Amino acid sequence: xxxxxxxxxxxxxxxxxxxxxxxxxxxxxxxxxxxxxxxxxxxxxxxxxxxxxxxxxxxxxxxxxxxxxxxxxxxxxxxxxxxx
Amino acid sequence: xxxxxxxxxxxxxxxxxxxxxxxxxxxxxxxxxxxxxxxxxxxxxxxxxxxxxxxxxxxxxxxxxxxxxxxxxxxxxxxxxxxxxxxxxxxxxxxxxxxxxxxxxxx
Amino acid sequence: xxxxxxxxxxxxxxxxxxxxxxxxxxxxxxxxxxxxxxxxxxxxxxxxxxxxxxxxxxxxxxxxxxxxxxxxxxxxxxxxxxxxxxxxxxxxxxxxxxxxxxxxxxxxxxxxxxxxxxxxxxxxxxxxxxxxxxxxxxxxxxxxxxxxxxxxxxxxxxxxxxxxxxxxxxxxxxxxxxxxxxxxxxxxxxxxxxxxxxxxxxxx
Numbered sequence: 001x002x003x004x005x006x007x008x009x010x011x012x013x014x015x016x017x018x019x020x021x022x023x024x025x026x027x028x029x030x031x032x033x034x035x036x037x038x039x040x041x042x043x044x045x046x047x048x049x050x051x052x053x054x055x056x057x058x059x060x061x062x063x064x065x066x067x068x069x070x071x072x073x074x075x076x077x078x079x080x081x082x083x084x
Numbered sequence: 085x086x087x088x089x090x091x092x093x094x095x096x097x098x099x100x101x102x103x104x105x106x107x108x109x110x111x112x113x114x115x116x117x118x119x120x121x122x123x124x125x126x127x128x129x130x131x132x133x134x135x136x137x138x139x140x141x142x143x144x145x146x147x148x149x150x151x152x153x154x155x156x157x158x159x160x161x162x163x164x165x166x167x168x169x170x171x172x173x174x175x176x177x178x179x180x181x182x183x184x185x186x187x188x189x190x191x
Numbered sequence: 192x193x194x195x196x197x198x199x200x201x202x203x204x205x206x207x208x209x210x211x212x213x214x215x216x217x218x219x220x221x222x223x224x225x226x227x228x229x230x231x232x233x234x235x236x237x238x239x240x241x242x243x244x245x246x247x248x249x250x251x252x253x254x255x256x257x258x259x260x261x262x263x264x265x266x267x268x269x270x271x272x273x274x275x276x277x278x279x280x281x282x283x284x285x286x287x288x289x290x291x292x293x294x295x296x297x298x299x300x301x302x303x304x305x306x307x308x309x310x311x312x313x314x315x316x317x318x319x320x321x322x323x324x325x326x327x328x329x330x331x332x333x334x335x336x337x338x339x340x341x342x343x344x345x346x347x348x349x350x351x352x353x354x355x356x357x358x359x360x361x362x363x364x365x366x367x368x369x370x371x372x373x374x375x376x377x378x379x380x381x382x383x384x385x386x387x388x389x390x391x392x393x394x395x
Contacts, residue, residue: 015098018147019143019146019147019150021301021353021354022353023103023105023300023301023351023353024098024099024103024105024106025103025105025106025300025327025328026105037283037354037356038282038283040282040354040355043143043146043354046141046143046144047141047143047144047146047147048144048147049144052143058354058355058356060356062348065330065347065349067331067343068346069330069331069346069347069348069349070346070347070348070349071327071330071348071349071350071351072348072349072350072351073350073351073353074351074352074353074354074356075353075354076354102301102302103300103301104300104301104320104323104324105300105301105323105324105326105327105328105351106300106324106327106328107320107324108324109320109321109324109325109328111320111321112321112336113316113319113321113322113325113333113336113337114315114316114319114321115316115336115337116315116316117314117315117316118315120238120312121206121210122210123206123209123210123213123214125235125238125239126213126214126217126231126235127209127213128234128238128312129231129234129235129237129238130213130216130217130220130226130231130234132234132238133226133230133231133233133234134220134225134226136230136234137225137226137230139225139226146301146302149302158320161207161209162303162315162318163209163213164207164209167209167212167213167216170216171216174220179220179223179225180219184219185212185215185216185219188215188218188219189211189212189215
């Protein structure tokens with residue numbers, strides 16, 4: 001599934017053993033796509049000697065913090081689902 | 085959903101040791117800095133040279149660090165972690181034989 | 192401690208055991224032909240050449256030239272190359288603009304990702320466990336520890352560098368610098384202000 005800036009998304013809360021770059025504090029959290037990056041090699045396979053292909057879309061997603069602040073993080077497409 | 089653990093209640097036990105965001109941390113941030121020691125500059129350069137040569141990549145390097153025993157990860161200095169991962173990945177790839185570096189130091 | 196000079200290698204008595212191990216590893220890898228001495232030397236030279244001066248130049252130009260700033264916000268890698276600066280090996284670098292309404296702060300909760308080509312090696316505190324834990328949970332508390340107090344109506348955006356994109360903050364231009372040239376502006380831009388834990392130096 002491809003996302004666009006402005007889309008509301010949820011970070012998957014699935015368990016994943018092995019190297020991945022989706023931080024635990026964001027799993028299961030709802031956010032908004034702020035920026036659509038280029039596609040990058042997948043670190044989850046590259047970390048085990050793979051070439052990380054095919055490249056996958058990366059998104060800068062904003063998550064609300066208290067008081068109107070936000071935390072922003074770069075999340076790969078396969079970790080995001082459309083928010084209900 | 086009723087009964088489903090909320091993200092904020094996911095225990096740090098279920099997270100790998102390197103995954104630090106939002107962990108309980110009352111500790112103030114130590115703002116003192118140190119210029120990199122010779123050996124740290126060398127370690128940084130060694131690892132990046134290996135990546136530059138295609139011997140290992142950044143994701144393998146990170147994965148190696150993440151495989152440290154949690155207590156080792158938390159007590160090691162930054163470049164001690166780099167040393168650990170470089171040795172680990174090089175051994176995994178058969179470039180270093182197990183114990184080869186120890187033997188070298190002992191000689 | 193000033194970090195606006197190239198790092199000079201420091202040898203201290205009482206190095207940890209890791210120091211000897213690293214040197215032995217380097218020797219072994221060169222002997223095996225895995226690396227050349229020249230590979231290592233080039234990397235050492237590169238690392239010690241990295242300082243915040245390049246980042247400061249990019250910020251100063253962004254302050255002076257709004258269209259350059261827009262390009263840096265879109266692609267700071269290309270913007271740095273425009274100035275003859277080296278953006279480093281990261282495939283993408285993005286500048287984040289602090290305004291009267293928004294204050295950015297950069298962290299890498301998973302490791303230590305940092306735009307070191309433009310800022311030099313990251314400081315110890317950036318790599319520390321407390322910074323990595325607290326920056327995304329209590330950014331205002333962290334900022335307060337660094338001496339930055341923001342109004343409630345300023346939005347704090349903490350940017351967690353979780354992938355291969357590197358982030359550099361364009362801090363707010365200090366008042367009273369309208370007549371400054373680029374060099375004078377760059378001199379106000381500290382490393383900490385480009386990470387987002389400090390404001391630039393106000394003009395004296």
